[in-house]
Amino acid sequence: MERLAGKTAVVTGGSSGIGRAIAQRFAREGARVLIVGRKEQPLQETAAADGRISYVVGDMTRDDTVERIMDAVQDRFGGQLDILVNNAGWCPVQPITELTIRDYDRAFDLDVRAVVSMTIHALPLLRKAKGNIINLSSVGATHRAANLSMYVGAKAAVENFTRVWALELAQDGMRVNAIAPGAARTNIWNVPSLSPEDAQRHQDGIAAGIPCGRFAAPEEIANVAAFLVSDEASYVTGAVYAVDGGSGAL
Ligand SMILES: NC(=O)c1ccc[n+]([C@@H]2O[C@H](COP(=O)([O-])OP(=O)(O)OC[C@H]3O[C@@H](n4cnc5c(N)ncnc54)[C@H](OP(=O)(O)O)[C@@H]3O)[C@@H](O)[C@H]2O)c1
Numbered sequence: 001m002e003r004l005a006g007k008t009a010v011v012t013g014g015s016s017g018i019g020r021a022i023a024q025r026f027a028r029e030g031a032r033v034l035i036v037g038r039k040e041q042p043l044q045e046t047a048a049a050d051g052r053i054s055y056v057v058g059d060m061t062r063d064d065t066v067e068r069i070m071d072a073v074q075d076r077f078g079g080q081l082d083i084l085v086n087n088a089g090w091c092p093v094q095p096i097t098e099l100t101i102r103d104y105d106r107a108f109d110l111d112v113r114a115v116v117s118m119t120i121h122a123l124p125l126l127r128k129a130k131g132n133i134i135n136l137s138s139v140g141a142t143h144r145a146a147n148l149s150m151y152v153g154a155k156a157a158v159e160n161f162t163r164v165w166a167l168e169l170a171q172d173g174m175r176v177n178a179i180a181p182g183a184a185r186t187n188i189w190n191v192p193s194l195s196p197e198d199a200q201r202h203q204d205g206i207a208a209g210i211p212c213g214r215f216a217a218p219e220e221i222a223n224v225a226a227f228l229v230s231d232e233a234s235y236v237t238g239a240v241y242a243v244d245g246g247s248g249a250l
Contacts, residue, residue, distance in 0.1 A: 002030030003230045008077040009033045010069060012060050012118060013088030014053075015042035017186030018136065021218035027052040029226055031083065034072055036060060037229045060088045060114040066121050073125065078229075081125035083229050086115040086158075087136045091151045091188055097108055104150055111154035115161065130173035132229045135162050137180040139244040159240050166238030175237040177228050182244025183207070184216040211246030 004026055010200060014023035014035025020042075023033045027050045035055045037043050043055035056072050058065030073081050092103050092112050126133065141147055141155035151170055162178040183189075183206055205248055207214050224243050227233055242248040 002135065003226070003232075004083075005030030006073045007031040007060045007082040007229075008073070008080050009083035009085065009117075009229075010036070010073065010081065010122065011085040011087055012114070014085075015046050015055070016182055017188060018181065018210070018221045019085070019087035019216045020046055021222035022087065022134075023053055024050060025219070025222040025226050026083070026229070029230075032077060034069065034076065036065070036069060036088070054162060057236070061109040063117065066114075066117050069118070070121050070125075073122075077242065080129060081122055082131040083134075084118065084122045084126060084131070085134045085225065086118055087134075088114065089129060089136055089188075089191070091138075091148070093147050094150075095147050096149055099150065103176075107150035107154055109152065111155050115158055119161075119165070126174060127169070129174045133162075133165065133176040134172065134225055134228055135159075135176070135178040137162070137178045137240060138249050139180050139182045139242060141180060141240075143248060143250070162240060163238045165212070170237055175228075177233075177236060177238070178240040179221060179224055180240050180242050180244065180248070181216060181221050182210060182220055182242075182247040184218055186218055209247075210244075211249065214245065216245060 002043045010027050011019050013019040013034060015037035023035045026058050027031050033053045036057050038060060040057045047053045047055050056069050058068055092107050135158050137159045138155045140152040141159050144152050159178055162176055166176040221243050224241050
């Protein structure tokens with residue numbers, strides 16, 4: 001069933017991992033989807049596999065990227081925007097003893113500032129469409145871990161933006177929700193300094209601590225995103241959906 005027939009969506013970071021799975025799922029449900037990332041090849045490959053997906057190349061931390069996305073929404077979707085998924089994110093792994101203020105800037109520019117900037121720019125069209133926003137948070141926003149202070153701080157901000165924007169936009173018929181994944185099998189887990197064997201051992205250790213005993217497939221996050229933007233979730237707003245294999249229950 002095409003639950004999103006006639007709808008349009010922007011998914012930031014839609015060329016890999018969770019964002020790509022969400023873009024592909026929305027397209028299969030009938031939506032036209034615009035994805036954004038810095039590297040053109042993965043964007044091109046994702047768009048080539050589904051005629052409903054097109055892309056903009058750009059860095060979400062730059063204001064001109066956000067402006068080009070909104071220009072593309074005008075050109076390709078005739079100014080109709082029903083769904084925004086603020087998905088692009090980055091996770092620095094460092095203790096405070098090693099962090100520099102540049103690490104803070106890099107994490108907060110993408111994980112926080114770009115979310116706010118994209119939302120402000122998209123809002124006039126989203127309000128007109130009585131649309132939907134999904135922000136990608138993380139189980140880390142509420143279940144903290146050492147070496148992740150910048151990331152969990154940024155995601156805690158995103159969860160609170162979600163709740164407050166839901167309050168502010170409910171009267172407009174808009175819904176704003178967040179998804180908080182646990183560990184999902186994506187490139188975010190690639191640690192260049194680790195050998196493939198050490199990286200596997202690291203991930204096996206993490207999987208052993210998850211109640212379900214495994215990482216999520218990105219498609220398992222996309223299933224929840226597809227529900228949240230559908231009419232079946234018409235009374236769901238200001239919610240943070242944990243999709244974490246039970247980690248948040250620990
Ligand atoms: N995977 C997990 O275990 C997990 C858990 C909790 C939360 N999350 C959250 O889920 C979201 C997606 O993560 P993921 O695991 O799917 O990551 P991923 O596989 O690394 O994908 C990240 C996507 O964002 C794009 N991106 C990164 N930096 C960008 C920038 N500055 N400007 C534009 N695009 C940018 C990447 O494309 P380019 O590199 O080409 O720019 C890619 O398309 C993030 O917000 C993350 O914090 C993930």
